[in-house]
Amino acid sequence: MTDSFVPAERARLALPRRGLMLIMSSPSGAGKTTISRKLLEAEGASLAMSVSVTTRPIRPTEVDGRDYHFTDVPAFRRMVDEGAFLEWAEVFGNLYGTPRAQVSAGLAAGQDYLFDVDWQGAQQLAQAAGSDVVTVFLLPPSVAELESRLRGRGTDSEEVVRGRMDRARAEMSHWSEYDYVVVNDVIEDCFAKVQTILAAERLKRTRQTGLVDFTRGLMA
Template identity: 50%
Template sequence: MAAEEKAGRRGLLVVISSPSGGGKTTVVKRILGTGDDRFVYSVSATTRPPRPGEKDGRDYFFLSEEEFRRRIEEGAFAEWAEVHGHLYGTLKDQIERNLKAGKIILLDIDVKGGLSLRSAFPDDSLLIFLAPPSLKVLEERLRGRGTDSEEEIERRLQRVKMELDAARHYDRVIVNENLDATVQAVLEAIEERLRKRG
């Protein structure tokens, strides 16, 4: 689509959620790697420490708890939540700037955050939940990443029931059994939403 055509068109906020280990980050990275310049990644803020290979400003904005809470008080977040003992949030100014530029903003966040963003941007959002093929597969993925302690894995698995229940409020639920098929299904859902908006 030519730049002139999209200049007047508002962007779309695409929230991709899944349980931990459900593939949301992998799917988002794959879509961003397509070379389609309509897609941008919304970098969330967090108080959790960086994982190996993560960079501040690219993967997350890594903030101290004090700084994060100060920004909450200033109203800087479109949504924020405490997840697994750490604070996560989406900065309003990042979302608004990209929506005005006509971009398709990809966010990989938890279901609570996704539902909050729908409330903040009801006409500009598409919520997609990636469900694991089974809890056994999810547990294997979590253990296979090698980034979480046994205690953390158990905590994440306990949270899955709540997340699966909240997924019924999402626009689309896609079972993430095959990465290529999942990415294709997400792209089709985005194109369908854009067509409906006109």
């Protein structure tokens, strides 16, 4: 078998599958943003960050439709009433929501989505999307290490750091509500584990929508 044959053979044997919603949560400073960026870079077009709708003012570096779908409060409220969101929440006076139609269409086409939400958002998405959801919670190796990471940013006051630590403890109390829990001690090790979780979940029989026709063909 030549090297040029392998990609073509893999493409020929690729079976249709339903996409999944990979939800990652962690306390601030546990590395969720870093792991998310590495996943998006490694997976390319097969994994997309979910683009939320928000009433927050757009920032100079942001692009409408890429970073967020920006709207006003009345329009957002209408979308809530119409059931247009899988989940939504108010954060620091601004509204954020996950558009249902966009995600549903992508999942049906085999697109995987990455969600960066807290435990409340994870619960809402799990209730709304059921078996399409895979939840991962990242833990720091220790409280001392988490505090060191937060202080190492050098941008927050003592009061802000204490507030973040209090919120971190509250968030970590929900670890048992997740499908997978990974301790982020070494970034590369943590990334490898999360990528393995994603690969395994993609292979679940219930997501392999093309298996029925494939196996019928084998037995014909």
